[in-house]
Amino acid sequence: MPTVVEPKIISGNANRPLGEAVARRMSLYRGRGVNLVDARIERFNDGEVFVEVFENVRGEDMYIMQSTSNPANDNLMELLVMADALRRSSAARITAVMPYFGYARQDRRTKARTPITAKLVANMIAEAGIERVLTMDLHAAQIQGFFDIPVDNLYASPIFALDILNQFDGDLDDVMVVSPDVGGVARARELAKRINAPLSIVDKRREKPGEIAEMTVIGNVEGKKCIIVDDMCDTAGTLCKAAEVILEHGATEVHAYISHGVMSGPAVERVTNSVLKTLVLTDSIQPTEAVRAAANIRVLPTAPLFAQSILNIWNGTSVSSLFETDVLGPIYEGIL
Numbered sequence: 001m002p003t004v005v006e007p008k009i010i011s012g013n014a015n016r017p018l019g020e021a022v023a024r025r026m027s028l029y030r031g032r033g034v035n036l037v038d039a040r041i042e043r044f045n046d047g048e049v050f051v052e053v054f055e056n057v058r059g060e061d062m063y064i065m066q067s068t069s070n071p072a073n074d075n076l077m078e079l080l081v082m083a084d085a086l087r088r089s090s091a092a093r094i095t096a097v098m099p100y101f102g103y104a105r106q107d108r109r110t111k112a113r114t115p116i117t118a119k120l121v122a123n124m125i126a127e128a129g130i131e132r133v134l135t136m137d138l139h140a141a142q143i144q145g146f147f148d149i150p151v152d153n154l155y156a157s158p159i160f161a162l163d164i165l166n167q168f169d170g171d172l173d174d175v176m177v178v179s180p181d182v183g184g185v186a187r188a189r190e191l192a193k194r195i196n197a198p199l200s201i202v203d204k205r206r207e208k209p210g211e212i213a214e215m216t217v218i219g220n221v222e223g224k225k226c227i228i229v230d231d232m233c234d235t236a237g238t239l240c241k242a243a244e245v246i247l248e249h250g251a252t253e254v255h256a257y258i259s260h261g262v263m264s265g266p267a268v269e270r271v272t273n274s275v276l277k278t279l280v281l282t283d284s285i286q287p288t289e290a291v292r293a294a295a296n297i298r299v300l301p302t303a304p305l306f307a308q309s310i311l312n313i314w315n316g317t318s319v320s321s322l323f324e325t326d327v328l329g330p331i332y333e334g335i336l
Contacts, residue, residue, distance in 0.1 A: 007314040008057060009097075010037040012066035012082060014075040015286040018099065018303060019065035025307035037062075041078060049077045051085045058090040063310050064130075068102030068121075069285040070264060076102065076121065080128040087129035095132040095313065096125060099284035099302060100260045104139035107146075122146040134309055134319075136284055136302065137187075137231045137259035152319045154309060156259040156282055157187065157229070158328045159300055161194035163280065163336045164227065164257070174252070176200055176224040180242045188229050191257070194325065200226070202242045215245045222250030232260040233281070236267040240274040253277045260284050261291060261299075268294055304331045 007026070011019025019036055026034040038054040064086070066079040079096060086094050106117035118140075125133065126149050133147060136154040144151040168175050178200045179188035185201060192199045200219030226246050233239055233256075243254040254276055261281035268290040271279050279297045281287065287299050305322060308331055312319050321327050 006060060007034075007063060007310055008037050008055075008060045009034065009063045009065055009310070010039055010053070010082060010086070012064065012075060012078040013041055014067045014069055014078065015065070015099065015283070017286060018067075018283055018306075021283075021301065021303035022065060022097075022307045022310070025303045026311060029307060029311060039082075041082065047074070049074070049081045051078075051081045053085055053089060056089075057086055059092045061093050061095075061314055062086050062091040063095045063097050063134075065097045065099075065306075067098055067100035067285055069100050069260075069262065072102040076124075080124060083125075083128040083130050093132070094130050095134055095310075096130045097306060097310065098133060098135045099282075099306065101133075101135045101138055101143070104143055107140045107143055118143050119146045125149075132313065134306070134313065136282075136305075139231055152309065152313065154305060154319070155190070155323060156257075156284075156300075156302070157191045157194060158323055158325060159282065159302070159305065159332065159336070160191055160229065160257045160280070161325065162329060162332055163300060164191075164195050166336050168225065171225060172197065174223070174225045176219075176221055176226050176251075178202060178219075178221070178226045178228045178242075178246060180204075180228050180230050180238060184230055187231065191227075191229050197227075198224075202228075202245060204238070204242075215242060217245060217249045220250075221246055224251050226251045226254045228254065228256040230256070230258050232262055233258040233267065233279070234262040235265045236263070236270045236274075239279075240270050240276065243274060243276045247275050256280065258282075261287065263288065263291055268297070271297060301335060304335065 023034045040052040042050050064082050068076045103117045103121045133151045137156050138153050175197045177188050177192035177197050179185045180202050203216045246254050255278045257280045272294050282300050282302045309319050
């Protein structure tokens with residue numbers, strides 16, 4: 001097999017601006033130009049995905065930038081078809097860089113006769129010839145075990161911590177991190193530890209799927225600037241309701257830091273009209289014009305993190321070192 005020479009990036013249509021940003025950051029880190037691989041990713045009239053790569057990729061270390069966000073099925077198929085095209089073009093190694101891993105919410109059987117679709121997607125990715133997955137904030141960490149190939153799961157919390165330390169400089173004693181549900185306590189605890197803040201939990205009870213019957217705040221939030229942290233925001237109903245309950249319990253203001261801004265349906269309108277002072281998202285999913293126009297929504301870049309992670313994978317150095325503030329801080333210097 002040819003020697004792996006250079007890391008090369010190809011981007012699907014799910015979030016091409018992020019792919020271009022990652023290429024620019026890699027150019028900056030390496031001191032030489034890194035461009036996206038020239039390719040044609042189109043659809044036939046019936047929606048069939050077609051991929052043609054215009055550059056020689058034989059023996060190269062290939063990285064496919066593609067979130068499986070809305071439309072999830074189309075973007076997933078793009079990823080699989082791109083992987084097949086590269087495999088048949090004799091790429092030495094293919095890594096799927098999936099800032100947002102779709103279908104992650106279907107990680108277990110919640111009732112009889114339901115699928116575990118996250119496992120199905122993992123099988124499809126490996127079968128397409130992908131040898132490694134690089135993603136961020138999986139909905140459930142155990143999804144890494146669904147793969148029979150290496151998975152590097154990055155975390156948004158170090159980026160959030162840097163932003164919080166910058167935004168709340170001087171007021172950190174009043175900050176409290178809040179988990180919006182019991183399942184997200186580990187994620188919230190990790191962020192709270194990074195900024196040395198106390199932790200609270202919102203416990204919610206559902207009468208039926210999609211409808212919240214009751215919310216209870218566990219912990220004293222009175223007089224605190226509360227920061228809700230979660231992995232994704234879909235329709236924002238639960239998030240906005242949690243913010244209201246927290247304010248009712250005496251918090252002075254509520255902010256939210258979310259890894260993946262799915263923001264479907266009425267989400268932007270709900271957040272704009274909510275009591276949330278700010279909602280901070282990453283660009284793991286390409287923000288819509290409505291998201292960018294919203295007065296109380298900010299978007300943090302992930303390109304510096306993914307660019308450095310790709311270079312670390314390529315040259316065989318540690319990816320987990322990027323979880324440390326003293327390593328990630330210089331990478332984000334002047335950005336946050």
